[in-house]
Amino acid sequence: MTDLLQTYVSAWPGIWVIDTVRYLVAAALMAAILRIFWRAGLARRKLQARDATVRDVRREVLASLRSALIFSLLGTIVFVAVRQGWVTIYRGFDEVGPLHLALSLAFMLIAHDTYFYWTHRAMHHRRLFTLFHGLHHLSRTPTAWAAYSFSIPEAIVQGAFVPLFIVFVPMHDVALFAFVAVQIVRNVMGHAGTEIHPASFGPGRWLGWNNTTTHHDLHHETGRYNYGLYFRWWDKLMGTEHPDYRRKFESIAAPRAALETLKAEVRS
Ligand SMILES: [Zn+2]
Numbered sequence: 001m002t003d004l005l006q007t008y009v010s011a012w013p014g015i016w017v018i019d020t021v022r023y024l025v026a027a028a029l030m031a032a033i034l035r036i037f038w039r040a041g042l043a044r045r046k047l048q049a050r051d052a053t054v055r056d057v058r059r060e061v062l063a064s065l066r067s068a069l070i071f072s073l074l075g076t077i078v079f080v081a082v083r084q085g086w087v088t089i090y091r092g093f094d095e096v097g098p099l100h101l102a103l104s105l106a107f108m109l110i111a112h113d114t115y116f117y118w119t120h121r122a123m124h125h126r127r128l129f130t131l132f133h134g135l136h137h138l139s140r141t142p143t144a145w146a147a148y149s150f151s152i153p154e155a156i157v158q159g160a161f162v163p164l165f166i167v168f169v170p171m172h173d174v175a176l177f178a179f180v181a182v183q184i185v186r187n188v189m190g191h192a193g194t195e196i197h198p199a200s201f202g203p204g205r206w207l208g209w210n211n212t213t214t215h216h217d218l219h220h221e222t223g224r225y226n227y228g229l230y231f232r233w234w235d236k237l238m239g240t241e242h243p244d245y246r247r248k249f250e251s252i253a254a255p256r257a258a259l260e261t262l263k264a265e266v267r268s
């Protein structure tokens with residue numbers, strides 16, 4: 001027991017730094033991209049007339065730093081479990097090939113999207129909302145800094161996914177690293193407040209099955225609809241996608257497609 005505790009205590013600081021720096025770098029990079037390309041066209045892609053206040057951003061940063069701390073406490077459990085041989089993390093390609101890496105990464109993202117959709121919808125239940133999810137929705141006009149802006153109970157729910165998943169699916173360390181990178185990048189993109197996805201991410205286009213900034217921003221603006229994280233599948237299947245999503249995304253990111261949609265609507 002003391003050995004376990006010692007492993008945990010010695011591993012935790014490094015994991016906490018990685019989780020915190022990952023959030024800070026991703027959010028700062030997004031804020032820098034918005035600032036650098038604002039006049040070059042991003043200003044036209046701003047999603048809400050309202051601006052986030054300094055108070056909003058301060059709350060988002062502080063809550064996100066606290067969530068990174070909670071994620072690191074949970075992540076260190078995974079580290080100890082790997083050390084003890086309770087769960088398997090592959091290194092190199094001696095035991096499994098690149099195909100396992102690719103398929104397990106795809107499966108993990110789909111599983112996380114499903115976990116996120118259903119826990120998110122549950123947290124919107126009036127009995128759970130205030131305790132779990134109310135803090136995240138204080139950001140009516142979110143910024144990239146809101147990526148991890150969760151209450152303590154919500155951060156535990158969100159941070160529990162990786163430890164739970166790894167118990168059932170042995171992962172390659174590179175796949176796990178890629179998952180964590182995709183997760184934070186997609187998260188800051190969803191909260192950027194300015195549509196940064198190209199027109200090819202529009203509904204009906206070849207990347208249209210992915211969520212966009214408009215998709216998650218509508219969730220924050222309205223407090224309902226669009227509960228998914230990476231993909232639109234669950235929202236489409238459960239009828240929870242915002243009815244104006246297509247129109248709003250196209251009007252901002254694909255004006256020509258918006259015109260075609262309008263013409264089709266007039267014709268029908
Ligand atoms: Zn929500």
Ligand SMILES: [Zn+2]
Pocket residue numbers: 136142191216220
């Ligand atoms: Zn959000």
